[in-house]
Amino acid sequence: MKEIALIGNPNVGKSSLFHKLTKENVYIGNWPGVTVEKKEGLFKYKDEKFKVIDLPGLYTLSSEGIDQKIAIDYLINNKPDLVINILDSTALEKNLYLTLELLDLGIKPLLVLNKIDKAEELGIKIDVEKLKEKLNLEVIPISVIKDINIDKLIEKIYELSKKQEDKKITLYSKEIEEKIKKLEEKFKDKKISRFLATKELGDEIVKERYRVIEEIIKECVKVEKKEDITNLLDEVILSKYGYLVMIPIFWLLFNFTFKTSAPLVDLISLFFNTLASYIKSLGNNFFINLLADGVIEGVGTVLSFIPILAFMFIFLAILEESGYLSRIPYLLDSILKKLGLPGEASIPLIISYGCNVPGVMATRVIRDRADRIITAIISPFIPCTARLPIFAFFIAMFFKSYQGILLVFYYFLGLFVAIFLTLILRRVVFKTPPMELIIELPHYNVPTFSSIFRNTWFRVKAFLYKASTIILLGSILIYLLTYPTPESSLSYYVGETLSHIFIQDWDWRAVVSLIYGVIAKELVVSSLEILYKGNLSFTLPSALSYLVFSLLYFPCIATLATLKSEVGWKWALFSMVSSLLIAYILSSLIYVIASLILG
Known part of the structure; x- marks a missing residue:
C-alpha cells in the first residue's frame, strides 16, 4: 500500500480533496501523544491501494506550533511515497511560501492548484507549464467543487507514487545558497540539515523566499482585472452594517x-x-x-x-x-x-x-x-x-x-x-x-x-x-x-x-x-x-x-x-x-x- 500526505494552507480545499479521494473510507483518530485530530482514508486505483493522510492546515513549517511539529515529524519519520501540496489558485503568492519550505525539507511535492475555476472567474491566468519548469515540480490544476481534473490528478498520483525524478533545482541566490551550505555543517548529523540551516538565517531567508515567489508570480501568473463579487459584498458585510x-x-x-x-x-x-x-x-x-x-x-x-x-x-x-x-x-x-x-x-x-x-x-x-x-x-x-x-x-x-x-x-x-x-x-x-x-478571508462561493x-x-x-x-x-x-x-x-x-x-x-x-x-x-x-x-x-x-x-x-x-x-x-x-x-x-x-x- 502506498502512503500519500496532503499538506497546504487553511482554506485551500485540502479536506475537500481528502474526502473526494477517500469517499467514506475514513478513519479519525489522534496524532501520537497529542489531542490533534488525525484523518486517514483509503482509496484504490488500478492495481494499487493508497492510504491518504490529511496533515494539519498550516501557513509555514518554521514556527514552533504543535501543528508544525506534527507535520515535520510525520514527513521526516514516516517518509510518505508522495506529498501533495494543495494551493489556492486565487492566492498563489501566499501559498507558495509553504512549497519553498517543503523543498528545503528535501521533499518534492506534487503541486495541486485548487479553485482553478475561481481563478479564471477572477481573471487570473496561470501558466502551468511555466510553473512546472520554474519549480521543477509536477503541477495539476483542479477544482474539487466542480470536479475538474480529478481523474488526471488520481492518474498522476498513481504515476508519481511509483517513481519520481530526483533532479534538484536552485531557486535562491548564489549568496544565500552559500550561507545555507556553510550552516548545514552545523547540522550535518540531522536528517533535515538544509531546513534547519534556513531557519538559522531568520528574516534573511524569509525575504529571499518572498523574492523568489515574486519572481515566480511575475513569470507564471497574469491577471486581467475583473469586477469581483467578493469585494462588492464585503463592502456591506464587513462594514458597520x-x-x-x-x-x-x-x-x-x-x-x-x-x-x-x-x-x-x-x-x-x-x-x-x-x-x-x-x-x-x-x-x-x-x-x-x-x-x-x-x-x-x-x-x-x-x-x-x-x-x-x-x-x-x-x-x-x-x-x-x-x-x-x-x-x-x-x-x-x-x-x-x-x-x-x-x-x-x-x-x-x-x-x-x-x-x-x-x-x-x-x-x-x-x-x-x-x-x-x-x-x-x-x-x-x-x-x-x-x-x-x-x-x-x-x-x-x-x-x-x-x-x-x-x-x-x-x-x-x-x-x-x-x-x-x-x-x-x-x-x-x-x-x-x-x-x-x-x-x-476566502472568496464567496455558491x-x-x-x-x-x-x-x-x-x-x-x-x-x-x-x-x-x-x-x-x-x-x-x-x-x-x-x-x-x-x-x-x-x-x-x-x-x-x-x-x-x-x-x-x-x-x-x-x-x-x-x-x-x-x-x-x-x-x-x-x-x-x-x-x-x-x-x-x-x-x-x-x-x-x-x-x-x-x-x-x-x-x-x-x-x-x-x-x-x-x-x-x-x-x-x-x-x-x-x-x-x-x-x-x-x-x-x-x-x-x-x-x-x-x-
Whole structure:
C-alpha cells in the first residue's frame, strides 16, 4: 500500500480533496501523544491501494506550533511515497511560501492548484507549464467543487507514487545558497540539515523566499482585472452594517432548524414510542424491560432530535461553504477586543457551537498563551450541539410557542457568561491586552449540493456513532443503576441527597440526570425519559432554571480531558469549579425571578 500526505494552507480545499479521494473510507483518530485530530482514508486505483493522510492546515513549517511539529515529524519519520501540496489558485503568492519550505525539507511535492475555476472567474491566468519548469515540480490544476481534473490528478498520483525524478533545482541566490551550505555543517548529523540551516538565517531567508515567489508570480501568473463579487459584498458585510446581515441570518438558522424539523422529530418519536410499547407487550421480565425502557426509550429519545441537528448542520454548511462564516471573526474582532478577547478567539468559539472538544483544541492557533488559556476556559460555556437535545426536549415540552426566541436567548446567555468570565480573568489573573487578529478571508462561493451533503453527513454520522456507543451504554447504565425499582436504587440515594442543595423543586431524578450528563450531555435527555417515563414533573420556573443549569454546569468528560491536554490540570479544575458555581447561582436566580413573575 502506498502512503500519500496532503499538506497546504487553511482554506485551500485540502479536506475537500481528502474526502473526494477517500469517499467514506475514513478513519479519525489522534496524532501520537497529542489531542490533534488525525484523518486517514483509503482509496484504490488500478492495481494499487493508497492510504491518504490529511496533515494539519498550516501557513509555514518554521514556527514552533504543535501543528508544525506534527507535520515535520510525520514527513521526516514516516517518509510518505508522495506529498501533495494543495494551493489556492486565487492566492498563489501566499501559498507558495509553504512549497519553498517543503523543498528545503528535501521533499518534492506534487503541486495541486485548487479553485482553478475561481481563478479564471477572477481573471487570473496561470501558466502551468511555466510553473512546472520554474519549480521543477509536477503541477495539476483542479477544482474539487466542480470536479475538474480529478481523474488526471488520481492518474498522476498513481504515476508519481511509483517513481519520481530526483533532479534538484536552485531557486535562491548564489549568496544565500552559500550561507545555507556553510550552516548545514552545523547540522550535518540531522536528517533535515538544509531546513534547519534556513531557519538559522531568520528574516534573511524569509525575504529571499518572498523574492523568489515574486519572481515566480511575475513569470507564471497574469491577471486581467475583473469586477469581483467578493469585494462588492464585503463592502456591506464587513462594514458597520454587517451586524444587520448577521443577526437575521442566525435568526433564520434557529427558526429554520426547529420549524422544518418538527414533523420529522414527531415522526421518529412516534416510531420509538410504538416500538417500546410493542416490546413491552411481549412480556414482563428484566431483558424486555431493559430493551424497552433502557435502550429504546433512552436512545430513541436522543435519536429523535437528529432532524434538528441535521437541519442546523445543513444551514451551517451553507454558511461555511459560501465563505460567510469566515467573516464573522473579522466582524466581531473589534467587539471581542473590547471584551478582553483576541479576534482569533472567535474561531474556537464558533467551532464550540458544534462541539466544545474541537473548540478547545482550536485554541492552539491562538499565539498568545494568556489569550489561549482564557479562550479554552470559556469555550465550554458555548452551547454545543450535544446540549441541543436538552433544549429541544424542554422547549417542545413546556415552551412550544416561544421556540425561536427562547433558543436564541439561551445561546446568547452562554456567550454572555463566557464574556463575563473573560473580563474577570483579564482583570484579575491575566493583565495583558489581547493580540491583534490575523485571518485570511476566502472568496464567496455558491455552495454545491455535494459539499453541503458531505459536511452534514460527516457531522450527523459522528452523532450517530456517539448514539450507538456512549449514549447506548449510558442508557443501559442508567437503567441498571435504577434497578429493580428507582426508589431502592443507588441513583435514588445520590439524587435525593444532592437535591436538597438546590432551591428549585427538582426531585432526585432531575439531579441524577444532570450527573449522568457529565458522561455525555445527551444522556440528560435519555435519563429523564427513563426515570420519568415520559411524565416530567417540572413547573415552568423549574424547567427554565433546569435549562440554564444544563447549559452552564461543568462540561462533559471529553471536554475536560481536552482542557487538561491543552492548558493543564489547574485550568481544567478551574473550569469545573467555576462553571458549577456560575450554573448554580444563575439557575437559582432565574428560578426566583420566574417564580415571582409566573407565580
